[in-house]
Amino acid sequence: MSGPSGETVFAVEGVRFAYPGQPPCLDGVSFEVRGGERLALVGANGSGKSTLLHLLDGLYFPGEGRVAYLGRPLTEDALEETPFGPRFRQEVGFLFQSSDAQLFCPMVEDELAFGPLQMGWTQDEVLRRIEDTLALLEISRLRGRSPAGLSAGEKKRVALASLLVLSPSVLLLDEPTAGLDPRSQSLLLEILEALHARGLTLVTATHDLTLLPHLADRVIVLSEEHRLVADGAPERVLADTDLLLAVNLIHAHSHRHGRLVHSHPHQHVVAHEHVHDHGHTHED
Amino acid sequence: MTALPEWLRPGARPSGGVSPRPAAHRLLRRTLGAMGRSLALLVREDDGPNAGALRAADPRAKLLAAVGLIVVATFLRGMLPLAVCLGLTLALSVAARVPGRRLLPVLIAVPLASAALMLPATLNVVSGGSPLLVLWRTAGGALGPWRLPEIVAITGDGLLVAGRMVLRTTACAALALLLAATTRPQQLLGGLRSLGVPQAFVMVLAMAERYLAVLLRSAQELHLARLARSVAAIGVRREEAWAAAGVGAVFRRTRALADEVTLAMVSRGFTGEVRLLRPARWQRKDWLLMAVAAAVGAALLILDRRLA
Numbered sequence: 001m002s003g004p005s006g007e008t009v010f011a012v013e014g015v016r017f018a019y020p021g022q023p024p025c026l027d028g029v030s031f032e033v034r035g036g037e038r039l040a041l042v043g044a045n046g047s048g049k050s051t052l053l054h055l056l057d058g059l060y061f062p063g064e065g066r067v068a069y070l071g072r073p074l075t076e077d078a079l080e081e082t083p084f085g086p087r088f089r090q091e092v093g094f095l096f097q098s099s100d101a102q103l104f105c106p107m108v109e110d111e112l113a114f115g116p117l118q119m120g121w122t123q124d125e126v127l128r129r130i131e132d133t134l135a136l137l138e139i140s141r142l143r144g145r146s147p148a149g150l151s152a153g154e155k156k157r158v159a160l161a162s163l164l165v166l167s168p169s170v171l172l173l174d175e176p177t178a179g180l181d182p183r184s185q186s187l188l189l190e191i192l193e194a195l196h197a198r199g200l201t202l203v204t205a206t207h208d209l210t211l212l213p214h215l216a217d218r219v220i221v222l223s224e225e226h227r228l229v230a231d232g233a234p235e236r237v238l239a240d241t242d243l244l245l246a247v248n249l250i251h252a253h254s255h256r257h258g259r260l261v262h263s264h265p266h267q268h269v270v271a272h273e274h275v276h277d278h279g280h281t282h283e284d
Numbered sequence: 285m286t287a288l289p290e291w292l293r294p295g296a297r298p299s300g301g302v303s304p305r306p307a308a309h310r311l312l313r314r315t316l317g318a319m320g321r322s323l324a325l326l327v328r329e330d331d332g333p334n335a336g337a338l339r340a341a342d343p344r345a346k347l348l349a350a351v352g353l354i355v356v357a358t359f360l361r362g363m364l365p366l367a368v369c370l371g372l373t374l375a376l377s378v379a380a381r382v383p384g385r386r387l388l389p390v391l392i393a394v395p396l397a398s399a400a401l402m403l404p405a406t407l408n409v410v411s412g413g414s415p416l417l418v419l420w421r422t423a424g425g426a427l428g429p430w431r432l433p434e435i436v437a438i439t440g441d442g443l444l445v446a447g448r449m450v451l452r453t454t455a456c457a458a459l460a461l462l463l464a465a466t467t468r469p470q471q472l473l474g475g476l477r478s479l480g481v482p483q484a485f486v487m488v489l490a491m492a493e494r495y496l497a498v499l500l501r502s503a504q505e506l507h508l509a510r511l512a513r514s515v516a517a518i519g520v521r522r523e524e525a526w527a528a529a530g531v532g533a534v535f536r537r538t539r540a541l542a543d544e545v546t547l548a549m550v551s552r553g554f555t556g557e558v559r560l561l562r563p564a565r566w567q568r569k570d571w572l573l574m575a576v577a578a579a580v581g582a583a584l585l586i587l588d589r590r591l592a
């Protein structure tokens with residue numbers, strides 16, 4: 001079903017969404033996701049990133065506006081139809097922010113088998129895929145363990161494995177690198193890179209600005225007012241200090257050089273450089 | 285630079301306040317821990333190294349056999365057949381290596397509870413019959429239209445009724461435990477489904493099982509979080525209040541997490557159907573299991589009729 005790269009995978013138009021009895025947490029959001037694209041969704045805590053991903057995955061539905069997948073509106077009715085519903089579930093994988101919510105089977109192996117078995121694939125095919133996916137994520141030794149007893153990083157890998165085993169064409173990733181040690185983090189980035197090369201569409205919600213250039217070719221920014229305030233290449237968005245300050249992703253930061261304290265906007269970015277020319281406002 | 289509050293420094297303690305009583309709340313903490321552990325035992329899913337023939341059997345065969353024998357047990361009236369039924373179940377449980385820590389609670393709690401329930405039935409006032417042991421002599425007389433009994437006593441008939449009931453409930457509980465201990469919940473649900481139990485019903489059971497697991501997890505996490513935050517020991521009463529508030533928090537969190545779990549299942553294509561990796565296949569030994577269960581059931585019923 002998922003077409004050639006460049007085609008519109010998701011079209012989000014004027015979406016407004018509120019949890020029951022609460023003010024809207026997405027307010028008139030519109031954008032498109034194209035096939036094969038790596039899109040990052042950034043915004044401060046509570047800006048609505050996770051909510052937006054739930055909408056893209058057809059788990060919540062907008063109060064106003066619409067979300068379409070490959071030209072078809074994502075509605076409850078559409079998702080209950082065959083073949084659209086099951087195909088959508090197979091093609092779009094969602095890595096939840098909380099692995100605890102995502103892992104619900106008694107054993108890691110069952111966790112990986114869940115999606116494929118729901119799709120009605122044969123036992124042999126399912127077992128073969130489990131084998132391969134466990135090896136890819138270097139978690140074969142966890143196969144017989146209970147997910148509840150794993151470390152946070154291990155859980156994240158199992159959760160990702162449970163999506164990859166379905167061979168999705170789109171991955172929605174909610175804070176995929178949170179809680180991973182440097183080694184696991186680079187393994188994840190390598191895998192995402194390889195998936196990107198295979199033509200997968202990746203939508204990643206994150207506030208880890210350091211990883212942004214590795215995760216995305218395009219960044220959209222959600223403000224604390226739950227609106228879309230920027231859309232562009234990572235370098236351009238990262239360079240826009242005023243914007244990042246305005247959406248509270250970075251903060252004015254002061255630090256000490258010898259006896260002097262000076263203030264400047266600060267962000268924890270790989271390319272973090274600033275010249276200590278002591279030309280700023282000085283305090284004691 | 286971030287200005288930390290004045291009091292946020294190592295070793296800073298406010299003056300005054302209640303001095304802690306370290307030993308007082310240990311009991312509550314232990315109780316909670318024990319509760320968590322026994323709950324964990326209930327929803328555990330490890331097959332252990334010695335899986336045994338009963339564990340390998342098709343869940344449908346086990347389900348049919350267990351349900352059939354439970355029905356038979358409810359029809360048995362004689363003490364001997366009931367005792368035989370309980371004895372056989374226990375022997376089988378031991379053979380299938382059902383751990384003692386799962387078996388013992390059932391063998392203690394179920395008889396005690398049903399005995400307590402049946403206590404009134406042993407008295408002549410309730411079920412009549414000839415007195416065996418007089419507990420209390422009253423002055424007799426009448427209360428309005430009712431004649432008061434002259435004695436309150438335990439009767440032989442009453443004891444028989446109560447004994448039968450205690451044996452029967454224990455036998456049924458032991459059978460159910462044997463089934464639960466040798467079959468993983470998922471398999472059991474799959475078995476129910478393929479025996480023609482409606483999907484909606486099985487799905488409710490499946491969700492109940494999931495929610496129970498989630499509930500257990502958040503209860504334990506919350507308890508640990510509380511322990512981690514309890515800077516100084518506090519009084520028993522306050523800790524009890526704390527625990528009560530904790531129950532509320534556990535349920536709220538469980539609901540939120542369980543909702544997320546449901547979404548995660550839907551996201552991976554959940555259709556409401558229980559589908560298993562390596563589903564059990566009905567084999568010749570499953571027919572054998574059914575045949576043996578049927579024979580035992582029939583033998584018990586015949587023995588029962590003979591003795592009656």
Ligand SMILES: Nc1ncnc2c1ncn2[C@@H]1O[C@H](COP(=O)(O)OP(=O)(O)OP(=O)(O)O)[C@@H](O)[C@H]1O
Nearest residue numbers: 019022025043044045046047048049050051052097
């Ligand atoms: N289940 C819910 N019920 C009610 N309100 C919710 C729920 N989930 C999120 N919210 C609210 O909606 C807003 C957006 O939440 P969301 O989780 O989408 O933010 P986020 O950008 O993912 O934040 P974070 O970076 O902390 O993960 C928040 O104000 C939050 O309090």
Ligand SMILES: [Mg+2]
Nearest residue numbers: 049050097174
């Ligand atoms: Mg979030």
